[in-house]
Amino acid sequence: xxxxxxxxxxxxxxxxxxxxxxxxxxxxxxxxxxxFTRASNGTRVNSAGLVEVVSWNMAGYSEDFSNAYWTKNNIxxxxxxxxxxxxxTMTADSIKSDSSSVYQSVSATTITVAPNSTVTLSIYIxxxxxxxxxxxxxxxxTGGTTKLTYVLFDEVNGSINIIAPDEVSMVTSVExxxxxxxxxxxxxxxxxxxxxxFAFYGTLSQNGTSLNPGIGxxxxxxxxxxxIGSTAKPYFPTTDRLNVPRLTYQNGGGGCPSLLLEKQSTxxxxxxxxxxxxxTTLVNTTITANYGTSPDGTQNADLVAFTGASAYALRNQTVxxxxxxxxxxxxxxxxxxxxxILSFNMSDGIIGGLRAEINVVAKTATYSGAGGxxxxxxxKVEDYGNGWFRxxxxxxxxxxxxxxxxxxxxxxxxxxxxxGLSLEISSYPTSYIPTTSASATRxxxxxxxxxxxxxxGSTTGSVFVDFELYTLDGFEGVIEIINTxxxxxxxxxxxxxxxxxxxxxxxxxxxSSAISIGRHKVCFTYTPTLVKYFVDGVKIGxxxxxxxxxxxxxxxxxxxxxxxxxIQKKNIYESVVSKTEFTDAEAISLTTI
Numbered sequence: 001x002x003x004x005x006x007x008x009x010x011x012x013x014x015x016x017x018x019x020x021x022x023x024x025x026x027x028x029x030x031x032x033x034x035x036f037t038r039a040s041n042g043t044r045v046n047s048a049g050l051v052e053v054v055s056w057n058m059a060g061y062s063e064d065f066s067n068a069y070w071t072k073n074n075i076x077x078x079x080x081x082x083x084x085x086x087x088x089t090m091t092a093d094s095i096k097s098d099s100s101s102v103y104q105s106v107s108a109t110t111i112t113v114a115p116n117s118t119v120t121l122s123i124y125i126x127x128x129x130x131x132x133x134x135x136x137x138x139x140x141x142t143g144g145t146t147k148l149t150y151v152l153f154d155e156v157n158g159s160i161n162i163i164a165p166d167e168v169s170m171v172t173s174v175e176x177x178x179x180x181x182x183x184x185x186x187x188x189x190x191x192x193x194x195x196x197x198f199a200f201y202g203t204l205s206q207n208g209t210s211l212n213p214g215i216g217x218x219x220x221x222x223x224x225x226x227x228i229g230s231t232a233k234p235y236f237p238t239t240d241r242l243n244v245p246r247l248t249y250q251n252g253g254g255g256c257p258s259l260l261l262e263k264q265s266t267x268x269x270x271x272x273x274x275x276x277x278x279x280t281t282l283v284n285t286t287i288t289a290n291y292g293t294s295p296d297g298t299q300n301a302d303l304v305a306f307t308g309a310s311a312y313a314l315r316n317q318t319v320x321x322x323x324x325x326x327x328x329x330x331x332x333x334x335x336x337x338x339x340x341i342l343s344f345n346m347s348d349g350i351i352g353g354l355r356a357e358i359n360v361v362a363k364t365a366t367y368s369g370a371g372g373x374x375x376x377x378x379x380k381v382e383d384y385g386n387g388w389f390r391x392x393x394x395x396x397x398x399x400x401x402x403x404x405x406x407x408x409x410x411x412x413x414x415x416x417x418x419x420g421l422s423l424e425i426s427s428y429p430t431s432y433i434p435t436t437s438a439s440a441t442r443x444x445x446x447x448x449x450x451x452x453x454x455x456x457g458s459t460t461g462s463v464f465v466d467f468e469l470y471t472l473d474g475f476e477g478v479i480e481i482i483n484t485x486x487x488x489x490x491x492x493x494x495x496x497x498x499x500x501x502x503x504x505x506x507x508x509x510x511x512s513s514a515i516s517i518g519r520h521k522v523c524f525t526y527t528p529t530l531v532k533y534f535v536d537g538v539k540i541g542x543x544x545x546x547x548x549x550x551x552x553x554x555x556x557x558x559x560x561x562x563x564x565x566x567i568q569k570k571n572i573y574e575s576v577v578s579k580t581e582f583t584d585a586e587a588i589s590l591t592t593i
Contacts, residue, residue, distance in 0.1 A: 005026070005576070007462075007578045007579075007580045007582075008026050008576050008577065008578050009026070009027070009032075009454075009455040009456070009457075009577055009578055009579050010024060010026060010027065010032040010449075010452065010455045010456075010556070010575075010576070010577040011024055011025055011026035011032075011574075011575070011576050011577075012024045012032070012034060012259075012572070012574065012575040012576075013025060013573075013574050014245075014247045014256075014257050014258055014259040014572065014573070014574075015247075015257070017036075017244070017245040017247060018237070018244075019055070019237075019238065019239055019240075019241065019242075019243050019244050020035060020036055020037070020243045021033050021034065021035065021036060021245075022034040022036050022245045022259060022447060027455065031452065031454075031455065032449065032452065032455055033449070034447050034448065034449045034556075034558075035447070035448060035449060035450075036243055036244075036245045036445070036446070036447045037243045037445075037446045038242060038243055038244070038442070038443050038444070038445050038446070039242050039243065039443045040242055040441060040442050040443040041053055041054065041242065041440075041442065042054050042244075042246050042260075042262075042431060042442050042445070043246075043431050043432050043433070043434070043442075044246040044247065044248035044249075044260060044431065045248050045249050045250070045251055045252075045253065045384075046248075046249060046253065047249050047253050047254065047257070048253045048297070049249065049251065049252045049253025049254070049384070049385045049386070050253070050295060050296055050297040051294075051295045051296045051384070051420070051432055052228075052296065053228065053434070054244045054245075054246045055236050055238055055241045055244040056227045056228070056233050056236060057225045057226065057227060057233075057235070057236040057237075057238050057241065058111045058119075058226045058227065058228075058241070059108055059111075059224045059225055059226045059238060059241075060108070060109065060238055060239065060240060060241050061238065061239055061240075062223055062224045062225060062235075062236075062237055062238045063085065063091045063222060063223060063237055064080075064091075064093075064239070065078065065080065065093045065095070065106050065221065065224075066078070066080045066093070069108065069109050070106040070107065070108060070109075071106065071107045071109075072104075072105075072106055073103070073104060073105045073106070073107055073199065074099065074102040074103060074104045074105070075104065076095050076096065076097060076098075076104035076105060076106065076202045077095070077096040077097070077098050077104075077202070077218075078093065078094065078095055078096075078106070079093065079094045080093045081093065082094050082220070083126060083220050083222075085124070085222040085223065086124055086177050086178060086180050086222065086223065087237075091222065092124075092126065092220050092221065092222040093220070093221055093222065094218050094219060094220045094221065095135075095200065095201075095202045095218075095219050095221060096202045096216065096217065096218045096219065097133075097201070097202030097203035097213060097214065097215060097216045098202075098215055099213060099215065100213060100214050100215055101213060102213055103201060103203070103204065103213045104201065104202045104203070104213070105199040105200060105201040105202065105204075106199060106200055107197065107198070107199035107200075108197070108198055108199065108224070108226075110195050110196065110197050111195070111196045111197075111226060112194060112195060112196075112436055113141075113189075113193070113194060113195070113196045113228075113436070114194070114273045114274065114300060114434065114436060115144060115189070115192040115193060115194055115271070115273075115274050115277075115436070116188070116189050116190060116191075116192055116193075116289065116290055116300065117141075117188075117189055117196070117228060117298070117300070118186065118187070118188040118189075118228070118229060118230050118298050118299070118300075119139070119186070119187060119189075119196060119226055119227065119228055119229075120184060120185070120186045120187075120226070120227050120228075120229060120230065120231060120232045120233075121137065121139060121184070121185045121186075121187070121198055121225070121226050122182055122183065122184045122185070122223075122224075122225045122226075122232045122235070123137065123153075123182070123183055123200060123221060123222075123223065123224050123225075124177065124180045124181070124182050124183075124221065124222045124223040124235075125153055125155045125180065125181050125183060125219055125220065125221055126155065126179060126180050126181075126219075126220035126221075126222075127155060127156070127158070127179050127180060127181055128155045128156050128217065129156065130156060130217075131154070131155060131156050131216070131217040132214070132215070132216045132217045133203045133205065133206050133214045133215075133216035133217065134152040134153065134154060134161075134203070134204055134205040134206070134208050134216075135152070135153050135155065135200065135201055135202065135203065135204060135216070135219045136150060136151055136152040136153055136200075136201050136204030136205060137150070137151055137153070137183075137185065137198055137199060137200050137201065137204075138150045138151065138197075138198060138199060139151075139168050139170075139185065139187040139196065139198055140196070140197040140198065141168065141187075141189040141191055141193035141195065141196055142193055142195045142197070143192075143193045143194035143195040143437075144189075144191045144192035144193040144194065145190075145191030145192060145193070146167075146191060146193070147167040147168045147189055147190060147191045147193060148165055148167050148168065149162060149165065149166050149167055149168040149170055149187060150162070150163050150164070150165075150204065150211060151163070151170070151172065151183075151185050152204060152205050152208055153181075153183045154208070155181060155219065158174045158176065158181045158183075159174065160172040160173075160174060160183060160185065161208055161209070163205070163209060163210065163211065164210075164211075168187040168188065168189065168190075169187065169188040169190065170185060170186065170187050171185075171186040171187075171230070172184065172185050172186070173232075175232075180222075182223075182232070182235075184232045186230050186231070186232075188230075194436045194437055196226070198226065200219075200221060200224070202216055202219060203215070203216035223235050223237070228296065228298060229296075229297055229298050230298070245259060245445075245447070246259070246260040246431075246445070247259060247260075248260040248431075248571065251382055251383055251384045251385060252383065252384070252385035253385065256573070258468065258571035258572055258573045259447065259558075259571065259572040259573075260431065260445070260569075260570075260571055261445040261447060261558055261559070261567060261569070261570055261571075261572065262430050262431060262442070262444070262445055262567065262568075262569045262570075263426075263430070263444050263567050263568055263569065264441065264442065264443050264444040265424045265425075265426050265430045265433065265441070265442055266424060266425070266433070266439055266440065266441040266442075267422045267423065267424060267432075267433035267434075267435050267439060267440055267441075268317075268423045268424070268425075268439045269315075269317075269327075269405065269421045269422055269423045269435060269439075270435050270436070270437055270438060270439060271435065271436060271437065272420055272421045272422060272432075272433075272434050272435040273294070273300055273419055273420060273434060274289065274302070274436075275287050275289075275302040275304060275313070275418050275419075275421070276289055276302070278315060278421050279313040279314055279315050279405070279406075279407065279421075280314075280315045280316075281312075281313065281314050281315065281316075282312075282313050283310065283311060283312050283313075284306065284307050284308035284309065284310065284311035284312075285304065285305065285306050285307065285311045285312060285313045286304075286305045286307060287302050287303070287304050287305075287313070288302065288303040288305070289302050290302065291303035291417070292332070292417045293386070294330070294388075294417075294419040294420070295330055295384045295385075295386075295388045295419060295420065300419070301330075301332070301417045301418070301419040302417065302418055302419065303334060303415055303416075303417055304407065304415060304416060304417070304418050305413075305414075305415035306408070306409040306412065306413065306414055306415065307413055308411075308413065309411040310408075310411065311408065311409055311411070312406055312407065312408035312409075313406070313407050313408070314404045314405060314406035314407070314408075315404065315405050316402060316403070316404055317346070317402075317403055317404055317405040317423065318400075318401065318402050318403065319346075319348050319397050319400050319401070319403050320397065320400045321397055321398065321399050321400030321401075322396070322397065322398070322400070323396065323397050323400065323425060324394065324395070324396040324397075324425065324426065324427050325346070325394065325395060325396075325397065325423060325424070325425060325426070326392055326393070326394040326422075326423075326424050326426045326427065326428060326429050327344075327346050327354075327392065327393055327405060327421075327422065327423045327424075328390055328391060328392035328393070328420075328421075328422045328429045328432075329344065329390070329391060329407070329418055329419070329420060329421045329422070330384065330388055330389070330390050330418065330419045330420040330432075331358065331360060331388070331389055331390075331391055331416055331417070331418060332386075332387045332388045332389075332416060332417040332419075333360040333361055333387065333416055333417075334414075334415040334416050334417060335414055335415055335416075336360040336361055336414045336415075336416060337361065337414075338359070338361040338362065340359075340360070340361075340409070340412050340414060341357050341358060341359060341360075341409070341410060342358040342360050342407065342408075342409055342414075342416060343355060343356070343357055343358070343406075343407070343408045343409065343410070344356040344358055344365075344391055344393060344406075344407055345404075345405075345406045345407075345408065346393070346395075346403065346404070346405050346406070346423075347373075347403035347404045347406075348373045348374070348397045348398070348399055348400055348401055348403045353369055353373070353374075353403070353404075354367070354368075354369035354374055354377050354393050354394075354395040355367065355368045355369050355393075356379050356391055356393040358391055360416055363381060363383060363389045364381060365379055365381050365391050365393075367379040367393060369395060370395070372398070373397065373398050373399060374395040374396060374397060374398065375395070375396045375397075375398060376394075376395055376396050377393065377394070377395045378393075378394045378395075379391065379392055379393040379394060380392045380428070380429060388417075388419075390420070390429070390432075392428075392429035394426075394427060394428060394429075405421075405423060420432050420434070427471060428470055428471040428568075428569065430442070430569055431569075444567055445567070446559065446567075447557075447558045447559075447572075448555060448556060448557040448558065448559075449555065449556050449557075450484060450554060450555045451554060451555075452554060452555070452556065453552050453553065453554035455577060455579075456481060456552065456553040456554065456556070456577055456579070457526075457552075457553075457578070457579035457580070458549065458551075458552030458553070459526075459527070459528045459549045459552070460526065460527045460528070460579065460580065460581050461525070461526060461577070461578055461579050461580065461581065462523060462524070462525040462526075462576075462577075462578040462580065462581055462582040462587070463479065463481055463491065463523065463524055463575075463576070463577050463578075464521070464522070464523040464574075464575065464576040464577075464582075464587075464590055464591070465478060465479045465493070465521070465522055465523075465572065465574070465575045465576075466519070466520075466521045466572070466573040466574040466575070467479075467519070467520060467521075467522075467570050467571060467572050467573065468518060468519040468520070468570060468571040468573070469495060469515070469517055469518065469520065469568070469569075469570055470517060470568065470569040470570065471517065471568050471569065472495065472498050472515070472516075472517060476494055476495040476496070476567065476568040476570070477492065477493075477494045477557070477558075477559040477567065478493045478494060478495060478500075478522070478558070478570065479492075479493050479522075479556070479557070479558055479575065480492045480493070480555075480556070480557040480559070481553045481555070481556055481577075482553060482554075482555045482557065483551050483552065483553050483554060483555075484554055484555050485551065485554075486550075486551055488505050488506075489505055489506050489549065489550070489551065489553070490503075490504075490505050490553070491503070491504050491505075491524060491526070491553075492505075493522055493524070495515055495568075498514065498515060499512045499513060499514060499515055500512070500513050500514075500515040500520065500522065500535060501513075502522075502524055502531075502533045502540075504524070504526065504531050504543075506548060506549050506550075509531050509543040511533040511540050511541050511543075512540075513533075513535045513538075513540045519571075519573075519593065520535065520536055520593070521535075521536055521537075521590065521591040521592070521593060522534065522535050522536075522591060523582065523587045523590055523591050525581045525582050525587060526549075526581070527581055528548070528549060529544060530542060530543070530544055531543045532584070532587065534584075534587040534588060534590075534591045535591060536591055536592070536593050537588055537589075537591050537592035537593060538588070538591075539584060539587070539588060556575075556577065558572055558575075576590075
């Protein structure tokens with residue numbers, strides 16, 4: 001591989017990223033860095049094996065307090081890009097109160113959170129040798145029973161003081177970072193709230209023990225962050241915080257990451273992490289909220305106890321006719337025995353339903369319900385570590401109508417943990433989409449790079465991609481090399497009708513190989529007179545057509561030129577573009593699984 005890398009003009013190995021960008025280590029000047037968009041939140045499995053929202057920093061424009069995302073309350077004195085920030089850039093801003101009668105602050109746009117969340121707020125404030133009065137912040141949870149707590153920051157000695165009203169369970173800490181303090185505040189909501197607000201004050205207290213405004217010192221601030229959980233994650237800079245690539249790890253964490261790319265999908269189940277709200281009808285069933293640690297690492301998993309015959313928990317859920325649905329949930333055993341079954345069902349409200357019979361101990365499931373009201377049924381079980389696994393069930397409805405989404409047992413008195421309910425119009429489960437009071441949509445991932453004709457061989461070259469497929473349904477573009485001025489000149493690898501196909505349009509060349517769900521490695525090489533195609537260590541074929549390449553290629557796309565229209569779920573582990581033709585032996589070695 002090292003010899004092939006020496007021939008490479010562009011290499012994408014998922015490792016570094018920021019908003020809008022996936023870094024490519026080759027070329028080293030950044031000309032091969034890939035553009036990325038999604039325009040929404042998304043989740044991944046992080047290196048610790050936990051489900052995590054990307055970006056984990058829920059605060060927008062974290063280094064730009066001039067942006068309209070931040071409301072300037074009572075017109076504080078603000079100055080922007082006035083000091084060198086902890087990252088060495090001139091991006092730190094300042095805030096000062098110049099009134100003794102009103103509080104002056106910058107407040108963030110309201111953040112949506114799950115009920116009873118634990119969140120950690122952090123802010124960098126420059127160290128000072130003296131000051132007038134105290135700056136500060138607050139955590140303000142609303143949407144249920146309001147909870148509010150203020151905190152005061154001392155930028156001289158690096159201390160935090162919690163003051164009344166003390167309605168949020170708080171833990172504080174301070175980190176020294178060069179000539180900056182990083183003030184950290186963790187709060188846990190107990191009011192079943194779904195909104196979080198926070199602000200930073202020029203002056204919040206004159207004496208450090210009570211709230212009062214005042215004409216205070218200049219406070220130099222930078223790097224606002226709010227993340228879910230009880231510890232401050234490494235600071236992640238944001239603007240609109242939506243176009244953040246997802247470098248995901250195998251379930252359980254560890255190993256090397258891959259770039260997760262998915263279609264758009266919507267979770268129609270509300271309160272996906274609050275079983276009391278998401279399953280609204282309980283018969284011989286009790287739910288204890290926030291009883292255990294969920295797959296996201298926080299104590300927000302609910303314990304569901306089935307306490308008698310015909311015990312079940314369900315919600316009414318309307319489904320449409322002739323529509324393919326996938327429902328899923330995360331499960332962890334509490335006291336089920338090895339022979340006992342948890343049922344996970346969905347009805348169309350007419351004549352039958354899909355059913356997953358789950359062995360909670362073995363982490364397996366069997367599926368039924370095809371025929372009659374549903375034309376097909378399938379499912380999947382994925383292990384998420386720490387006893388958690390995700391069960392999904394997929395089927396296509398016939399008649400539609402009002403139905404139900406149900407979890408039940410067969411007359412046994414047992415309990416288990418549930419978290420992360422989902423119902424998507426999809427032929428397979430996509431990455432988990434959290435919801436609160438409304439459905440939520442994750443927008444399609446689009447990753448490509450244009451203007452790189454100098455990195456792609458105009459008439460001779462090689463392209464390699466290591467990827468994983470999750471479904472064989474529909475059409476899926478895996479990778480495309482194209483001339484944007486001539487759409488008829490392109491290489492396109494796509495998965496269609498259970499085959500993995502290479503189409504090289506200048507030659508009219510078409511190769512196809514059988515494909516399965518899972519990981520695959522593909523390479524194609526080309527010269528002015530010859531195209532070769534390799535899949536999983538096997539040379540599929542070559543074509544010596546007399547077609548011609550004119551004008552070269554200038555774009556790499558991890559879908560196709562439709563811009564994400566035909567994307568399914570896949571992981572990209574590595575991609576290599578070379579302006580030289582790999583030998584057969586090199587291509588076979590490179591693609592061997």
